[in-house]
Amino acid sequence: MRVAIAGAGAVGRSIAAELLDNGHEVMLIERDLSQIEPEAVERAEWVNADACELSSLEEAGLQDCDVVIAATGDDKVNLVVSLLAKMEFAVRRVVARVNDPRNEWLFDDSWGVDVAVSTPRMLAAVVEEAVSVGDLVRLMTLRQGQANLVEVTLPEATPLAGRPVRDLKLPTGAALVVVLRGGRVILPQPDDPLEGLDELLLVASPDVEEDIRQALGH
Numbered sequence: 001m002r003v004a005i006a007g008a009g010a011v012g013r014s015i016a017a018e019l020l021d022n023g024h025e026v027m028l029i030e031r032d033l034s035q036i037e038p039e040a041v042e043r044a045e046w047v048n049a050d051a052c053e054l055s056s057l058e059e060a061g062l063q064d065c066d067v068v069i070a071a072t073g074d075d076k077v078n079l080v081v082s083l084l085a086k087m088e089f090a091v092r093r094v095v096a097r098v099n100d101p102r103n104e105w106l107f108d109d110s111w112g113v114d115v116a117v118s119t120p121r122m123l124a125a126v127v128e129e130a131v132s133v134g135d136l137v138r139l140m141t142l143r144q145g146q147a148n149l150v151e152v153t154l155p156e157a158t159p160l161a162g163r164p165v166r167d168l169k170l171p172t173g174a175a176l177v178v179v180l181r182g183g184r185v186i187l188p189q190p191d192d193p194l195e196g197l198d199e200l201l202l203v204a205s206p207d208v209e210e211d212i213r214q215a216l217g218h
Contacts, residue, residue, distance in 0.1 A: 001025070004065040004091075006051035006081045007072035008035045011097065015071060016041045029060060052080045054088060062089045070096040075103045079111045086112025116141070136213055139201075147205050152216060156196040159217055166190035171211035174204035 001024045005012045008030035016026045020043045027045040030036055038046045049056035051072075062068065068085035070078035078096045085091040096111075098104050098118040107116035140149040154160060160168070165188045170176065179186040180199035186192065204212060 001066045002064060003027070003067045003069060004029060004060070004062055004085075005069045005071055006077070007070070007097075008037075008046070009071075009073060011073075012069075012071040013041050015069060016044045020044060027060065027065070029057075052077060052084070054084060057084060057089065062091065065089075065091055067091065067093040067095065070094070072097070073099055075099050075106075079106060079113075082107075082112040084112075086114075136209055136216075142203070147203050148209070150202050150204055150209065150212070152200050152202075152212070154194065154196055154198045154200065154216070158194070158196050160194045161196045162193050164190060165192050165194065168194075169215045170202070171204075171208040171215065173208040174202055174212050177201050177203055 003019055003024055004027045005016055006029045008016075008028045012028060012030075016028055019026050020041070025045075026041075026043070027047060028041065029047045029049055029051045031048065031050040033048060036046055036048050038044075047060045049060055051057065051070075062085060065085075068081065068089075068091045070081040070085075072078055072081075075098060078098075082094045082096045085094050093114050094112050095115045095117060096107050096113045098107055098116050101118055104116060104118050107113045136150050136152045138148050138150050141147075142149060165176065165179075168176065176188055178201040179188050179192070179194070180201065181195060181197075200216075202212065
C-alpha cells in the first residue's frame with residue numbers, strides 16, 4: 001500500500017516509521033525545509049512541497065496513493081489536504097489529525113475525511129478506560145460517527161461470570177469483537193465463558209449504546 005503523509009513533524013515521522021515497518025510505501029510531504037530530514041526516516045520518500053497546493057500534489061503523484069494522512073499541527077491545513085485528496089485525486093482512504101477538539105465537528109465526509117483522529121479525545125478515553133469498571137467508554141469514532149469502538153470492563157462480581165458469550169443479548173447494531181483477560185487477547189466464540197474483570201471491546205452504532213449497558217446488566 002502506498003501512503004502519503006502531509007506533515008513531517010514528530011507525529012508524521014512516527015506514523016511513517018510504523019507504516020514502513022509494516023511493509024508499506026510512504027511519502028512524506030513537508031513544506032518547511034527545516035523539517036526535511038531524510039535521515040530521520042530513511043526508507044520514506046521525502047517531498048518538499050505545500051500539501052495545500054493542487055499542482056504540488058499532482059507533481060508528487062498523490063493520485064497513485066491508496067491512503068492520505070493529514071498529520072500537520074494545523075487543523076485548517078489538514079482539512080484542505082483531506083478535501084483535495086478525496087475530491088481531486090479520488091484517494092480511497094483519507095485520515096486526518098484533529099489538533100483542537102473544538103474543530104472535530106468539521107472533520108467529516110463533507111471535507112473528504114474518512115477517519116478523524118482526535119489526540120485529546122483518545123487520551124481522555126484511555127484515561128477513562130483505565131479507571132472505569134462497569135461503564136461503557138468510547139475509545140474511537142468510526143465512519144464519521146456511524147459507529148464507535150467502545151469498551152466496558154465487567155465488574156469482578158458480574159452476574160455474567162461463567163455464562164457463555166452466546167448468552168449476551170446484544171442489540172442489533174452491536175458486535176463483540178475482542179475480550180481482553182489479563183494479558184490475553186481472546187477472539188470470542190459462542191461457548192466461551194465470561195469472567196469478572198473481562199474487558200469487552202465492541203463496535204456499535206451510537207444509538208444502541210444504552211441497550212448495550214442494559215444487556216451487560218448496567
